[in-house]
Amino acid sequence: MAEAARTYRATAIVLRRINIGETDRVVTLYTRERGKLSGIAKGARKHLSKLAGATELFTYGRYFLGVGRELDVITQAEVKESFPGIRRDLKRIAHATYISELVNSMVEEREANYDLFDTLLSSLYMLEGGVDPEIVARHFELQMMSLMGYRPELDTCLRCDKQPSDEEIAFSPSLGGRVCGECGPLPDDVIYLSNDTLDVMRFLLSAEPQALKDLHLPPDVKEELFRAIRWYVRYRLDKDVKSSEFIQALAAVGTGEELQAEE
Numbered sequence: 261m262a263e264a265a266r267t268y269r270a271t272a273i274v275l276r277r278i279n280i281g282e283t284d285r286v287v288t289l290y291t292r293e294r295g296k297l298s299g300i301a302k303g304a305r306k307h308l309s310k311l312a313g314a315t316e317l318f319t320y321g322r323y324f325l326g327v328g329r330e331l332d333v334i335t336q337a338e339v340k341e342s343f344p345g346i347r348r349d350l351k352r353i354a355h356a357t358y359i360s361e362l363v364n365s366m367v368e369e370r371e372a373n374y375d376l377f378d379t380l381l382s383s384l385y386m387l388e389g390g391v392d393p394e395i396v397a398r399h400f401e402l403q404m405m406s407l408m409g410y411r412p413e414l415d416t417c418l419r420c421d422k423q424p425s426d427e428e429i430a431f432s433p434s435l436g437g438r439v440c441g442e443c444g445p446l447p448d449d450v451i452y453l454s455n456d457t458l459d460v461m462r463f464l465l466s467a468e469p470q471a472l473k474d475l476h477l478p479p480d481v482k483e484e485l486f487r488a489i490r491w492y493v494r495y496r497l498d499k500d501v502k503s504s505e506f507i508q509a510l511a512a513v514g515t516g517e518e519l520q521a522e523e
């Protein structure tokens with residue numbers, strides 16, 4: 261006798277999808293209510309499948325799932341936003357992929373984080389709305405690190421707790437923020453930041469996504485931010501994060517020089 265299958269609904273963003281078999285897809289969803297989980301969408305690649313659009317990357321929607329033995333089964337979905345503006349632009353696709361991979365790599369399965377979900381969704385809307393993808397990504401990285409308990413220290417020296425002079429702003433990605441040269445030799449990984457970059461970092465740590473629309477940054481500030489935050493993020497990530505998907509996503513948003521530094 262068949263028992264009624266257990267089903268549930270979730271509001272989610274598609275973080276990743278893998279085609280399997282002839283027509284199926286395994287989809288990693290970041291759900292608002294239950295955190296990250298995977299589900300199989302059967303027949304999603306069939307012509308005219310209702311699940312086709314709903315299982316594309318970054319799609320935001322409402323998903324109906326049945327509890328399966330190994331994988332839950334996505335039975336139905338309603339697309340709320342498919343982000344056509346992101347899909348039209350390679351740079352936006354690269355950055356949306358990157359922030360999705362970052363979430364995928366950093367969160368545990370089935371651990372909800374409403375703030376992180378909302379931040380990811382807002383970031384996708386900012387990308388959709390034409391905000392500079394690099395700014396969206398740096399903002400997302402800093403917000404995400406803060407939400408995960410890794411807010412970088414920008415005001416006092418991490419070793420001696422004193423306020424360093426702003427003449428030499430030394431940021432250590434491995435230690436997680438600023439250090440001064442008074443209390444000892446600077447760590448090898450120190451990245452020097454300009455006052456402008458430090459100000460932008462402070463701004464990004466506290467800014468609502470909507471505030472990014474009016475932000476324009478010169479290339480040297482972007483470059484410093486990219487180096488400092490990117491290494492900071494990498495130090496806080498687990499070994500798992502060196503997944504090929506993450507590295508590819510990172511490479512797609514980096515410069516050639518950064519790519520080589522990867523090896």
Ligand SMILES: [Zn+2]
Nearest residue numbers: 417420440443
């Ligand atoms: Zn110090």
